[in-house]
Amino acid sequence: xxNLTSNALIAQLSITMLGNRHKDATLTQDVHHRHSMAQDAGxxxxxxLPEACLAPLRKICNATRADHHTQxxxxxxxxxxxxxxxxxxxxxxxxxxxxxxxxxxxxxxSYDHNVELARRRLNGxxxxxxxxxxxxxxxxxxxxSKLFPxxxxxALDELAGLAxxxxxxxxxxxxxxxxEASQQARNELMTRLLDRLQSVGTMLCNPDAKIWxxxxxxxxxxxxxAPAYNLTGDTTINxxxxxxxxxxxxxxxxxxxxxxxxxxxxxxxxxILQGHGRKIELPxxxxx
Numbered sequence: 001x002x003n004l005t006s007n008a009l010i011a012q013l014s015i016t017m018l019g020n021r022h023k024d025a026t027l028t029q030d031v032h033h034r035h036s037m038a039q040d041a042g043x044x045x046x047x048x049l050p051e052a053c054l055a056p057l058r059k060i061c062n063a064t065r066a067d068h069h070t071q072x073x074x075x076x077x078x079x080x081x082x083x084x085x086x087x088x089x090x091x092x093x094x095x096x097x098x099x100x101x102x103x104x105x106x107x108x109x110s111y112d113h114n115v116e117l118a119r120r121r122l123n124g125x126x127x128x129x130x131x132x133x134x135x136x137x138x139x140x141x142x143x144x145s146k147l148f149p150x151x152x153x154x155a156l157d158e159l160a161g162l163a164x165x166x167x168x169x170x171x172x173x174x175x176x177x178x179x180e181a182s183q184q185a186r187n188e189l190m191t192r193l194l195d196r197l198q199s200v201g202t203m204l205c206n207p208d209a210k211i212w213x214x215x216x217x218x219x220x221x222x223x224x225x226a227p228a229y230n231l232t233g234d235t236t237i238n239x240x241x242x243x244x245x246x247x248x249x250x251x252x253x254x255x256x257x258x259x260x261x262x263x264x265x266x267x268x269x270x271x272i273l274q275g276h277g278r279k280i281e282l283p284x285x286x287x288x
Contacts, residue, residue, distance in 0.1 A: 003182065003231055003232045003233065004080070004150055004178055004181060004182060004185075004231055004232075005149070005150045005152055005178075006083075007082060007083055007084075007231045008080045008081060008082055008083060008150065008185075008231050009080070009081050009083060009086065009147045009148060009149060009150070010077050010078050010079065010080060010081075010147065010148040010149070010150060011068065011071075011072050011078070011079045011080070011081040011089065011145070011146075011147055012078060012079070012144075012145070012146045012147075012148065013064070013065065013068045013079070013093070013144070013145050014142065014143075014144040014145075015061045015064060015065070015100070015142065015143050015144075016140070016141065016142045017054070017057050017058075017061065017140065017141050018054070018132070018137065018140040018141065019048075048118060048130055048131060049114050049115070049117075049118050050114055050117055050118065050121070053107060053110060053114045054107070056103045056106070056107075057100070057103050057104065057107060057141070060096060060099050060100050060103055061100075063096070064093070064096040064100070064143075067092055067096065068093075068145075071085065071088075071089050071092065072089075073184070073185040073188045073189060073229060073231070074184065074188060075180075075181035075184045075185050076177050076180050076181050076184065077150060077151075077177070077181050080150075080181070080185055080231065081147065082228040082229055082231060084228040085225070085228055085229075086147065090145075090147075093145040096143075097143050097145070100141075100143045101143070104138070104141045107137075107141075108134065108137050108138065111134050111137060112134065115131055118131075150178075151174055151177075153171055153174055153175065156170055156171055156174070182231070182232045185229075185231050185232070186230075186231075186232055186234050186237065189226065189229050189230060189234075189237060190234075190236070190237055190240070190276075192222060193219075193222060193223075193226065193237070193240055193241070193244075194240075194273065194276055194278055196215075196218050196219040196222055197219060197244065197269060197272065197273060197278075198269075198273060198278055198280065199215050199218070199219070200215055200216060200219050200248070200250070200269055201266065201269030201270055201273055201280045202280050202281075202282065203215055204255070204262055204265050204266035204269060205266045205269070205270060205280050205282060206282050211252050211255050211256050211262075212252075213252040216250045216251075216252055216255075219244070219250060220250050223241050223244055223245060226241045227241070240272070240276070243268075243272050244272065247264075247265075247268035247271075247272070248265050248268050248269060249261050249264070249265045250265075
């Protein structure tokens with residue numbers, strides 16, 4: 001528990017945007033009538049605006065969430081962020097929010113034009129009341145990133161009006177959650193390391209495979225970050241990182257220029273993975 005509360009924070013990310021689907025009861029009834037269908041046979045939804053006008057916002061939203069997931073570990077508390085990574089995380093979220101705010105402004109500036117396009121596209125199914133007033137659009141778009149400390153067992157002693165038995169029960173529950181969170185954080189980091197190592201090993205063990213610098217970079221970056229994300233100081237993770245650094249060559253040029261270097265690194269990756277219950281499966285060559 002102490003490791004988590006002193007080494008990590010809860011990172012919350014919330015992004016909302018204007019919906020673009022609207023249930024159209026009139027169209028639904030018309031479809032059911034024309035095809036002699038039961039009234040509960042289906043439901044027709046229409047796109048209120050051209051999908052392209054919301055695409056930039058969806059792209060930023062998806063990229064931000066992916067970045068948030070990459071920089072945090074999933075636990076019963078939610079997403080945990082190592083204290084040592086707070087500043088890089090906040091800088092990253094600030095950049096995404098700047099892009100988000102710019103995309104929202106562009107959407108609002110083009111709103112009247114896109115509503116007019118929708119009027120033509122939907123023809124008789126266009127309903128002006130389905131569209132929020134331009135002056136109210138901003139409230140439909142939110143981007144919120146916050147950090148919180150983890151729950152503390154000591155805080156239970158400061159609560160007034162609770163019976164000792166209830167405090168004891170809550171303390172036990174909190175400790176159980178902390179243990180589960182520690183295990184999940186450890187397992188997720190280990191899985192990420194092994195997944196990236198397996199990608200590198202599969203590439204190196206296949207003599208026909210091209211050396212992709214990005215695949216090597218993904219593992220190198222995670223090895224650099226692993227000490228900060230090893231929130232419980234797990235010795236197995238420490239050994240895995242040490243073994244990778246000691247036995248693997250992850251420089252793309254060196255691997256491209258020397259078949260011996262590639263062969264040694266491939267064998268090392270295979271051996272490390274075997275020690276953690278993983279194996280490399282190369283694609284089968286077609287039979288001539």
